[in-house]
Amino acid sequence: MSTLIRGGTVVTAEQTYRADVHCDGGVIRAIGEKLDVPAGTRVVEAGGLLVMPGGIDPHTHMELPFMGTVASEDFLSGTAAGLAGGTTMIIDFAIPDPKVSLLTAYDQWRGWAKKSCADYSFHVAITWWSDQVREEMGVLTRERGVNSFKHFMAYKNAIMVPDENLILSFSRCLELGAIPTVHAENGELVYWLQQQILAQGITGPEGHPLSRPPEVEGEAANRAIQVANMVGSPLYIVHNSCKQSLEAITRARLAGQRVYGEVLAGHLLIDDSVYRNPDWAFAAAHVMSPPFRSKEHQAALWEGLQAGTLQTTATDHCCFCAPQKAAGKEAFTKIPNGTGGVEDRMSVLWHAGVATGKLTPNEFVKVTSANAAQIYNVYPRKGSVSVGADADLVVWDPKGTRTISARTHHQKVDFNIFEGLEVTGVARYTLSQGRVCWADGKLDVQEGAGRYINRPTFPAAFEAIKARNALRQPTRVERRP
Numbered sequence: 001m002s003t004l005i006r007g008g009t010v011v012t013a014e015q016t017y018r019a020d021v022h023c024d025g026g027v028i029r030a031i032g033e034k035l036d037v038p039a040g041t042r043v044v045e046a047g048g049l050l051v052m053p054g055g056i057d058p059h060t061h062m063e064l065p066f067m068g069t070v071a072s073e074d075f076l077s078g079t080a081a082g083l084a085g086g087t088t089m090i091i092d093f094a095i096p097d098p099k100v101s102l103l104t105a106y107d108q109w110r111g112w113a114k115k116s117c118a119d120y121s122f123h124v125a126i127t128w129w130s131d132q133v134r135e136e137m138g139v140l141t142r143e144r145g146v147n148s149f150k151h152f153m154a155y156k157n158a159i160m161v162p163d164e165n166l167i168l169s170f171s172r173c174l175e176l177g178a179i180p181t182v183h184a185e186n187g188e189l190v191y192w193l194q195q196q197i198l199a200q201g202i203t204g205p206e207g208h209p210l211s212r213p214p215e216v217e218g219e220a221a222n223r224a225i226q227v228a229n230m231v232g233s234p235l236y237i238v239h240n241s242c243k244q245s246l247e248a249i250t251r252a253r254l255a256g257q258r259v260y261g262e263v264l265a266g267h268l269l270i271d272d273s274v275y276r277n278p279d280w281a282f283a284a285a286h287v288m289s290p291p292f293r294s295k296e297h298q299a300a301l302w303e304g305l306q307a308g309t310l311q312t313t314a315t316d317h318c319c320f321c322a323p324q325k326a327a328g329k330e331a332f333t334k335i336p337n338g339t340g341g342v343e344d345r346m347s348v349l350w351h352a353g354v355a356t357g358k359l360t361p362n363e364f365v366k367v368t369s370a371n372a373a374q375i376y377n378v379y380p381r382k383g384s385v386s387v388g389a390d391a392d393l394v395v396w397d398p399k400g401t402r403t404i405s406a407r408t409h410h411q412k413v414d415f416n417i418f419e420g421l422e423v424t425g426v427a428r429y430t431l432s433q434g435r436v437c438w439a440d441g442k443l444d445v446q447e448g449a450g451r452y453i454n455r456p457t458f459p460a461a462f463e464a465i466k467a468r469n470a471l472r473q474p475t476r477v478e479r480r481p
């Protein structure tokens with residue numbers, strides 16, 4: 001299918017320039033003026049609009065089985081909602097229960113994701129350790145296109161792993177040329193605090209942030225950073241929500257350590273007052289981990305994004321409807337953790353980031369698409385507007401506005417954490433593999449059109465890291481005669 005995006009201004013991570021873009025066969029064929037295109041080419045008029053790489057959301061959980069239920073968003077509705085907001089690729093998570101084969105979990109998630117209407121990939125979680133896990137990590141990197149492994153430092157008695165597993169798994173990641181990622185909260189402290197707070201009779205959603213203070217996140221972030229430092233592996237910390245984890249990443253990066261930080265659109269805009277709302281369902285709808293923080297943390301996270309200390313934005317899209325959240329009516333510890341956002345991330349970042357002057361349009365492309373593509377080794381196939389790249393593009397109206405609401409969003413959930421927010425900056429057209437899937441407010445998606453995207457490991461980059469590590473080896477202690 002031949003499509004010409006005509007009259008627009010191309011905006012990439014590096015540059016901004018006027019050019020038409022011709023897509024055919026799912027890839028970008030030509031970029032320039034007066035392009036020669038075949039008869040029957042569909043023309044998308046982009047005058048006054050920006051042509052950017054489609055967004056990449058590196059952190060979603062479609063139809064995740066979690067806390068006794070299953071996230072309400074499935075891979076078809078979730079990728080469709082992403083396209084409606086300008087996101088053309090998600091990286092989701094295959095999360096085996098402890099003692100379950102990583103390959104079994106990977107195959108299960110691959111089956112669920114077949115219905116996707118936009119491209120997707122998977123991080124694989126390390127929720128236990130054995131020689132089998134070690135071996136299967138090798139199979140996943142060599143044969144299944146996985147180059148990132150997730151570690152939950154929270155969720156005790158479920159998927160939390162101890163430090164020993166972090167050390168062994170990060171070492172294995174280094175061997176394989178894969179990047180370890182972490183959910184950084186001290187799960188032992190969270191569990192202990194939960195018991196303390198419940199014992200005081202605090203059972204409502206207001207107890208959730210009390211049991212997960214920022215210090216508990218900062219401690220875990222720093223611990224993961226030190227494990228990676230000693231092992232010599234890179235590290236990617238997901239959903240940084242507070243100054244404490246940001247400061248840990250800043251220290252590490254200033255010391256030359258390869259640590260990447262992700263921030264959620266929700267954590268950039270929403271503060272912890274939501275948990276004190278008298279409406280139980282409203283407060284419970286915001287229960288996610290790490291929790292939304294007090295206002296000073298949002299300012300710090302924006303500074304981190306502007307400074308390049310945080311490289312990517314995501315949503316951690318993990319939706320539960322009111323009846324599911326009600327499982328925690330008697331105790332906040334039973335409220336399924338998770339909120340949505342895959343449809344709104346791009347508009348929220350443009351509205352609160354570019355329209356306020358915090359980010360340039362090029363930086364917007366970096367933090368919504370290009371950086372994630374580079375970190376996870378799918379650039380420039382993804383995250384670029386370049387000849388030969390996948391034709392995953394968003395035609396962006398920088399002046400367009402819309403009001404975000406659960407009443408109108410395409411997400412399969414009965415709540416929207418950005419409810420009522422009028423945003424500036426909207427996707428006018430979204431192309432996936434060169435096919436217009438979102439146009440003027442209407443979705444036109446094909447179930448199953450989404451592809452699994454292999455993410456190769458980083459041998460070359462890791463050779464450099466290993467060489468650096470070799471230089472760092474502690475000098476041999478000469479045994480005294």
Ligand code: URQ
Pocket residue numbers: 061066183287288289290316318337338339
């Ligand atoms: O922790 C996560 O990233 C998953 C389980 C989604 N839930 C959440 O509260 N963030």
Ligand code: ZN
Pocket residue numbers: 183238239289290
């Ligand atoms: Zn998490």
Ligand code: ZN
Pocket residue numbers: 059060061316318
């Ligand atoms: Zn998550």
